[in-house]
Amino acid sequence: MDLAQRIAAGDLRALARAATYIENRDARGEEVLRSLEAGGVREPLVLGVTGSPGAGKSTLVDRVARAYRQAGRTVAIVAVDPSSATSGGALLGDRIRMQSGLGDPGLFVRSMATRGAHGGLAAATANLVRLFGAAGRDVVIVETVGVGQAEVDVARLAQVTLVVLVPGMGDDVQAIKAGIMEIADVFVINKADHAGADQVENEVRAVLAMNDRAGPPPEIVRTVATRGEGVPELLEAIGRAPRRSRTFAPARGHAIDHLGIAVESIEAALAFYRDQLGMTVASRETVEVENVHVAMLPAGESRIELLEPASPGSVIAKFLEKRGPGLHHVALRVPDLAAAVERLRAGGARLLNEPRKGAGGHEYVFVHPASTGGVLLELIQDAQ
Ligand SMILES: Nc1nc2c(ncn2[C@@H]2O[C@H](COP(=O)(O)OP(=O)(O)OP(=O)(O)O)[C@@H](O)[C@H]2O)c(=O)[nH]1
Ligand SMILES: [Mg+2]
Known part of the structure; x- marks a missing residue:
């Protein structure tokens, strides 16, 4: 069996190999993509998760992934990790893997270092998302830090983008509004167990009120990711968001x-x-x-x-x-x-x-x- 056939048969090591080819921009990556996609692909739900460092994105992604797994859906996670370059490893991916427990073939985690290359990062991430979709994953979650151009590019890949905020951000909500307002489909106020959740929510509402973007405004959901609180409500909000966005942009694919x-x-x-x-x-x-x-x-x-x-x-x-x-x-x-x-x-x-x-x-x-x-x-x- 060639690599694509092994991936189609559910071989996770083959999937990891193909992901490495894609990350390294090895031509074999594109080859695998093409042969996997030749038979037609059902589009996965692609979720983007972004927000400032330490906001609890990985913890939340882990919870969301587990919730989808419990609903019987297969998941792949791409953690775009700016710290891997310095910490020298796939820290976030490992964190998620440890929390969720190894050995669930329905959950595949991939960390990718940003290595500073913006355009290249977006392209590699896009191809990883394609790969996981072609491999038959129902849900693909992409975690990125911050709200720079790279994140905006990544958000374009996603049907639904979650912007994770936390209490105590104060003026930061104002400061990052330009970048996030265009890309947010759902605002998550995580660490809602900390004081100040009301204040962040009010600030988000104030910024949204000034914004004239088309369509219904993004929903705001509060979570305590460490305890899984608010995650069912978040999944519901996600479910409503692709339906909303589909009326503006038709789904990709055949x-x-x-x-x-x-x-x-x-x-x-x-x-x-x-x-x-x-x-x-x-x-x-x-x-x-x-x-x-x-x-x-x-x-x-x-x-x-x-x-x-x-x-x-x-x-x-x-x-x-x-x-x-x-x-x-x-x-x-x-x-x-x-x-x-x-x-x-x-x-x-x-x-x-x-x-x-x-x-x-x-x-x-x-x-x-x-x-x-x-x-x-x-x-x-x-x-x-
Ligand atoms: N109190 C509280 N702590 C949380 C919550 N969610 C996450 N944390 C903690 O916040 C810290 C950072 O969580 P991560 O999930 O690594 O955050 P992140 O946004 O992925 O961080 P980076 O990827 O490094 O930007 C960890 O110590 C978590 O346990 C929450 O809802 N409440
Ligand atoms: Mg993280």
């Missing part, structure tokens, strides 16, 4: 963008989809290059696209002649179209065109049904 259905007449088809089924027509247009009239009907996060030939020479007219009305193509959004095309070419798939820009500026490519199990497949570059 998703059905639309199903294209060839019809003789859009009007006739709408008598069913719109009038009987109650769906809404979001847009209608004529795509000149394809000689086709199009009606888009949103269905959840994807759509049904009705296609009617605009002239006898249109591909849709030919399709109707040959096969009759019906499913014409499935359109799949992919995270990286160029990489997908490269892999498909290498694998001998039949591409019908060079990637090109369609209506709305998105890039797409068609794959012949002979390669896909019998259905014309449109691959679309997901919005970045």
Whole structure:
């Protein structure tokens, strides 16, 4: 078995090896990622945890990880550790491992020294998160210190970012507001067993009130990480936060963008989809290059696209002649179209065109049904 196969089979030493390749920017890391991702990946819940040194992030991460484990979900933790450079070791990771007990294969901890390289750190962290997702982990937690650019980069990886504050921070809340306000999805006031939790909470609320960021404000949750207090409430707040953020930014990864259905007449088809089924027509247009009239009907996060030939020479007219009305193509959004095309070419798939820009500026490519199990497949570059 090669490394990717061993990882897929749950071999933690293989996973650790691949993580080392990624940290060292060894090409074998990218290789493993690609072969793990070739079969498609279910996106993990990615949590970012940031806050000032000593705020209790690692203690909290340990508790949160255990709570997810109890709920039956597998977890990977990336502790980005600025102190490892000086202490010379994977201190935080070890701390978590010791607390949670070794021997739980459902909890994998990786410490990474920052080594001062900001861009490099973010890239390596991003690839570690990819690795753990591709290895099938349900939850990936990334712990970083502070609110510098590196943390903002890391927060971009996360669906939900927790900013950990503690009582007695005083003016610090004001001082760090610029960086954290954009990235915080949930504020955690940890060490709530210390005096002054009310005051920090008030300060956070005051800063939030002055902020004009879009959408509902981040929730504030109090915890005592050492005792696990507030952790169930924190998990609930986390659960609400990805639902919130998803309405602003669609989840990354593969998703059905639309199903294209060839019809003789859009009007006739709408008598069913719109009038009987109650769906809404979001847009209608004529795509000149394809000689086709199009009606888009949103269905959840994807759509049904009705296609009617605009002239006898249109591909849709030919399709109707040959096969009759019906499913014409499935359109799949992919995270990286160029990489997908490269892999498909290498694998001998039949591409019908060079990637090109369609209506709305998105890039797409068609794959012949002979390669896909019998259905014309449109691959679309997901919005970045
Ligand atoms: N009283 C109290 N102490 C806490 C709480 N949470 C963490 N601590 C303690 O605070 C200290 C720092 O905790 P860590 O979890 O290492 O904090 P951290 O934010 O990960 O620290 P760095 O990674 O070094 O920035 C430890 O001694 C913890 O036991 C809490 O809720 N209450
Ligand atoms: Mg820590």
